[in-house]
Amino acid sequence: MAEKFDLNEREVWDGNYAASQALRQADVDVVAAYPITPSTPIVENYGSYVANGYIDGEFIMVESEHAAMSGCIGASAAGGRVATATSSQGFALMAEVLYQASGMRLPIVLNVVNRALASPLNVSGDHSDMYLGRDSGWIQMDAFNAQEAYDLTLCAFKIGENHSVRLPVMVHQDGFTTSHTAQNTYPLTDEAAAKFVGKIVPVDDMLDFSRPVTYGAQTESDWHFEHKIKQHKAIMDSRPVIDEVYAEFEKLTGREYKRVESYNMEDADVAIVALGTTVETARIAAEELKSEGIKAGIVAIRCFRPFPFDQVREALKNVKCVSVLDRSSPAGAMGAFFNEVSAALYTTASRPLVTNFIYGLGGRDFSIEEAKRIFKEQQAHADAGHITTDIQQFSGLRGPYLGFFQTKRG
Amino acid sequence: MTEIRWHSRAGQGAVSGAKGLGDVVATTGKEVQAFALYGSAKRGAALRAYNRIDDKPILNHAKFMNPDYVLVIDPALAFTDNITVNEDEKTKYIITTHLSKEELIAGIPELEGKEERVYILDCVQISLDTIGRSMPNAPMLGALVKISGMFELDYFLENMKRVLSKFPQKIIDANMDAINRAYNEVK
Amino acid sequence: MQDLKLRANDNRGLSQLEAGFDLLGWHEITQGSILHSFDGDATNIVNLKAEERTYSGYNSYTATVASWRVDKPVFNIDVCIDCQNCWVWCPDSSIISRDKQMLGIDYDHCKGCGVCVEVCPTNPKSLLMFAEQRELGEALSQWPEKKKKEEKN
Numbered sequence A: 001m002a003e004k005f006d007l008n009e010r011e012v013w014d015g016n017y018a019a020s021q022a023l024r025q026a027d028v029d030v031v032a033a034y035p036i037t038p039s040t041p042i043v044e045n046y047g048s049y050v051a052n053g054y055i056d057g058e059f060i061m062v063e064s065e066h067a068a069m070s071g072c073i074g075a076s077a078a079g080g081r082v083a084t085a086t087s088s089q090g091f092a093l094m095a096e097v098l099y100q101a102s103g104m105r106l107p108i109v110l111n112v113v114n115r116a117l118a119s120p121l122n123v124s125g126d127h128s129d130m131y132l133g134r135d136s137g138w139i140q141m142d143a144f145n146a147q148e149a150y151d152l153t154l155c156a157f158k159i160g161e162n163h164s165v166r167l168p169v170m171v172h173q174d175g176f177t178t179s180h181t182a183q184n185t186y187p188l189t190d191e192a193a194a195k196f197v198g199k200i201v202p203v204d205d206m207l208d209f210s211r212p213v214t215y216g217a218q219t220e221s222d223w224h225f226e227h228k229i230k231q232h233k234a235i236m237d238s239r240p241v242i243d244e245v246y247a248e249f250e251k252l253t254g255r256e257y258k259r260v261e262s263y264n265m266e267d268a269d270v271a272i273v274a275l276g277t278t279v280e281t282a283r284i285a286a287e288e289l290k291s292e293g294i295k296a297g298i299v300a301i302r303c304f305r306p307f308p309f310d311q312v313r314e315a316l317k318n319v320k321c322v323s324v325l326d327r328s329s330p331a332g333a334m335g336a337f338f339n340e341v342s343a344a345l346y347t348t349a350s351r352p353l354v355t356n357f358i359y360g361l362g363g364r365d366f367s368i369e370e371a372k373r374i375f376k377e378q379q380a381h382a383d384a385g386h387i388t389t390d391i392q393q394f395s396g397l398r399g400p401y402l403g404f405f406q407t408k409r410g
Numbered sequence B: 001m002t003e004i005r006w007h008s009r010a011g012q013g014a015v016s017g018a019k020g021l022g023d024v025v026a027t028t029g030k031e032v033q034a035f036a037l038y039g040s041a042k043r044g045a046a047l048r049a050y051n052r053i054d055d056k057p058i059l060n061h062a063k064f065m066n067p068d069y070v071l072v073i074d075p076a077l078a079f080t081d082n083i084t085v086n087e088d089e090k091t092k093y094i095i096t097t098h099l100s101k102e103e104l105i106a107g108i109p110e111l112e113g114k115e116e117r118v119y120i121l122d123c124v125q126i127s128l129d130t131i132g133r134s135m136p137n138a139p140m141l142g143a144l145v146k147i148s149g150m151f152e153l154d155y156f157l158e159n160m161k162r163v164l165s166k167f168p169q170k171i172i173d174a175n176m177d178a179i180n181r182a183y184n185e186v187k
Numbered sequence C: 001m002q003d004l005k006l007r008a009n010d011n012r013g014l015s016q017l018e019a020g021f022d023l024l025g026w027h028e029i030t031q032g033s034i035l036h037s038f039d040g041d042a043t044n045i046v047n048l049k050a051e052e053r054t055y056s057g058y059n060s061y062t063a064t065v066a067s068w069r070v071d072k073p074v075f076n077i078d079v080c081i082d083c084q085n086c087w088v089w090c091p092d093s094s095i096i097s098r099d100k101q102m103l104g105i106d107y108d109h110c111k112g113c114g115v116c117v118e119v120c121p122t123n124p125k126s127l128l129m130f131a132e133q134r135e136l137g138e139a140l141s142q143w144p145e146k147k148k149k150e151e152k153n
Helices: A015-025 A040-051 A065-078 A088-103 A128-132 A146-160 A190-197 A224-253 A278-292 A309-316 A336-346 A368-384 B014-027 B101-107 B123-130 B137-148 B153-163 B169-185 C085-089 C115-119 C136-141
Strands: A011-013 A030-033 A058-061 A082-086 A109-114 A139-142 A169-174 A182-185 A260-263 A270-274 A296-301 A303-305 A321-326 A353-359 A392-395 B002-009 B031-037 B046-054 B069-072 B092-096 B118-121 C071-075 C095-098 C101-105 C127-131
Touching: A011 A015, A011 B014, A015 A040, A015 A109, A015 A146, A015 A169, A015 A190, A030 A040, A030 A065, A040 A058, A040 A082, A058 A065, A065 A082, A065 A088, A082 A088, A088 A109, A088 A128, A088 A224, A109 A128, A109 A146, A139 A146, A139 A224, A146 A169, A146 A182, A146 A190, A146 A224, A182 B014, A190 A224, A224 A303, A260 A278, A260 A309, A270 A278, A270 A309, A270 A368, A278 A296, A278 A368, A296 A309, A296 A368, A309 A336, A321 A336, A321 A368, A336 A353, A353 A368, B002 B014, B002 B137, B014 B031, B014 B046, B014 B137, B014 B153, B069 B137, B092 B137, B101 B118, B118 B137, B123 B137, B123 B169, B137 B153, B137 B169, B153 B169, C071 C101, C071 C136, C085 C095, C085 C115, C115 C127
Parallel strands: A030 A058, A030 A082, A082 A109, A109 A169, A139 A169, A270 A296, A270 A321, A321 A353, A353 A392, B002 B069, B069 B092, B092 B118
Antiparallel strands: A011 A182, A139 A303, A182 B031, A260 A296, B002 B046, B031 B046, C071 C127, C095 C101
């Protein structure tokens, strides 16, 4: 019998601690981990909960992140509830195994504390690792603060383990800006959290000796395509399940989540589309710009995969100009996020103007004032009826002005 | 919104101080934020920690702030770190030092003319006397309570006891002494 | 008027495939390409002989690779000492052995690689390769005599 963990109705938790508490409350059976900054405390805390008798689970120490995810796959295929955490280089080393996990349809939960990818070495937050996972076949949800890291981690188990989904789920949070920032956090009681998440009901578990199964089959050109598309359809079809889990969570806590979040969008002329903590910082800017007569709104992607193509289109179809903020070096292209949002908007009748800012790499600060400046620039494009600057620009970058590509419209 | 910036060295407890302060503030029903600006920090490296306190949920995640309070818990950082960066006309400084206020300001030209917004105490000496080792974060909290008037001292002490509850009673008592002394000695 | 044959859902390029166009579609295959070995409850199946087990269509036991073979191993029970070397080394589990007694070859799954012949320690060998079409009786009638020491070298 597990020891009782004392929780207050209101805690002051950082994102890492919040996520680790969610793992404890979800009664995770196995965590195989190779800790890396800034996600270390998530798995470190889980290990201490096991060691101190707060949870009846297994913490497996391994020699690399590749092995960590491999261990998770074994434990998940065996039928357990499984989670781990990583960041940056660790995520990159895990990348090969991420595809194995999703291909085998194993509902592992991975807390990704977003951090820049070397070289040069950097421990702070940007979304390079998150982008690296975007074709890996995992559901990817993004938390903008510590509370959401806790909430979404609980939801992740319920979504991934749903029998009509059966997919691994990543819960992202910004390195340091969320993971090491303590804020007021309101946890569920252990009982309420356990009831919400429920018990895992395994599928094709290897410890079921009445039905032996083979994992990791080889499929050549005669079968591979069908299997990958079946998996793709499963991610696409997870959308209503995600919505249902969010709705159930709201009923329980009053905290509402949507796959696409909109703020001040009712009558917005200009919008910022962003991920992570930047969303919240930009919300203040939008609010403050009201007094200057600028109608600014924010569209935030809660669910990066499956990408909410239709909801993004719906949220932005009435604005005049949109700026998509990419927190990852695109290395020779427009920002990946810009491309996805632009593709959605291309299928609308209104086709708003879309610009791209690369910002915040390696934890570079993003301020309210800078968000305001970007909004004002979008307003200028909207007033002119076409993009008056280069389409891709850089926010918070030292050195001479840099920009790429001009519009052919207007 | 109240914004606080801590100047410290890794290991002096600024991050714990900021989080402990956040913990106490949260019990009053306010919203808090406590974070730090890390490099690949090693013990002794200069670091900055931050608090935001407000009545409504805090959405601003920028490191940038015009601090209402600048808390310097390492005596040398007052001279070597840029403690006045992004200040405004209301920024108050609480600085740990063994010098007099005049001697201190003479060494930090940026503080000239701001004497009435500069407060001093010797957090290092207080912590040596009470806790038995240099742990200047607790005394700094006592000084902040006094200067900001954010809390009654007794209320703050009661809540700090709860925050420190995982430590042995001896350490809790020593921290209470440190906060008390700092509250009375800051000037 | 749009040429309806160009509609993607009618023409997915399948007609141009050399093979595999008649296999199951994406909607019919298993989740996660996971394959179950047996039909029905397999709890005590380990106690059954291979030919008694309810292998599923996903299990390679239900497929044959006999046609891959050019030469086949022939087993001579009169020379065999039941050492199990061939059973250990066979890469396709095609040596049939019960209670450590060598019984013969599973010709549905043997690919004719000849490893069993290579590892057989008896003199003469208890397993020898013959052309696929050679009759068993004929093969056995041609079995070599025991080699003397000087001949062996």
